[in-house]
Amino acid sequence: MTGPHLGTRPAAWAAAIALSVTGSSLIGSGVAQADDISTLTSQQIADRARDALLDAHSMHLSARGNLHKGSTPMSVELTLDRSGNCDGSVDLGHSQGSARIIKHGNDVWVKPDADFWKNQVPDGGPAFAAILNGRYMRASATDPRLLALTRACDLDTVQKLVSDNADNQAGTLNKAATTTLGKASVVPLTRMRDNTTLTLYVAATGTPYPLRLTLRGDGTDATVDFSAFDKPVPTSTPPPDETFDINALLGRTTQTA
Template identity: 35%
Template sequence: MTVTHRRTTATTCTVTAATAALLITSGTTAWAETGGDSSAQQLATTAREQLRNTNSLRLDYVDRSPETAASFSRAAKLDLALDSKGNCTGVMTMGAHGGTVKLVKHGGDVWLKPDKAFWKAELPGRQGAHAAQVFKDRYIHGPASDDLLKGVAAMCDLKALQKGTTSSQPQSLERGAETTLDGTRVIPLTSRSNSMTSTLYVTADEPHRLYRAAQKGPGTDLSLTFTDYGKPVPSRTPSAHQSVDVSKFREVLQERQT
């Protein structure tokens, strides 16, 4: 199709992959059943169960890596409420001032609302300005199976994220002193592999839930914060007058290319 098709799909899939990778990389180490501090292992196991059994939650993904900060084609932040039925709502912020995209998925439908900065970064020259004007303050709407939108649909899959917590590796954990993150009392559980440090922050109070997973190393600085366990995802979707069918988006691209 077009560069927009390829990049938008790639962007959303990249966020999904990065989110899953953070869970798997820092998570599988921390979900270990043997080695290290037994109390740390028990906290990790409890937090895993809480995450795996919730029907909904909110995640706040942040990528502070230099490569992401310099690239408008990579997501630097993602604030997303999602549930086990595949519904979600949130905002994705691109690196290098590449704009933001509001997103909503409900049932089999997806809505995307890029801002002006995104369109200008996404499309070259006057094409970006034209798209920003045509779709100003409106969502692009279509089925979750659409090639342009299916990356977002995949990103809203809570069950896929939960599945990433089922693996375990026999590595040790180090339990740190209780601390406070954003007003939440947590216990850090840290593991190290080569030059990478992974830390799970588990809430100090019961039920012990995973509050944050973080990974740091050369060129890497990622975090995932989990809140609102069990809180329903807002069910409101953009109205028809706020939306434009995804087919219109393709028409605009065709017009600008001829």
């Protein structure tokens, strides 16, 4: 029901990250401290940024823009960890709808807004919205109807994509002079792939985490920010009186059809 609309969009962001935060050396050398990574080669910095991302147990991901020509600009705000817990939201853009997402343990809660029901589920949306009346849909994390979404909420998904693409060397990698991103000192790395310029900003001090990724060109205009590394995902979940079981929801809408 909602999986194809909400789940595949965050998964696309995960794939974009994976294809950008990659390098040619083998993973497993450990995370090096960035005392002065500006003296390293562009490939060495990229490798350390990749290893730092793979070593993280949790993080916050903030993505916005469009990933390819003709796509609708959207935004994703997720705090996620390796255990598959996440808390955040997805906005499909252009008043197409948004949804809150909470996953904790074996359960997932999703609360689409009115625009989502109207635009993404035109046949049954009004009935779903009326029954839920502002409550969350609650389902098992293994429910196939929400599986794409729950997988996108797992930091392991992002890290596995990064690891699987570690040997992707397409495009020349270039290093720019150290600059600032907010209050952080960063080293920008730029690579051209498929007529798109990918720029990765790597922390120049402390652990060499990737802090921002931008994609520009050929209809693509997107930014992904990374923060809150190794900080826990919020553990609060909606109370029972603010939830509605997804199986009961589908049964109710079938009866009223």
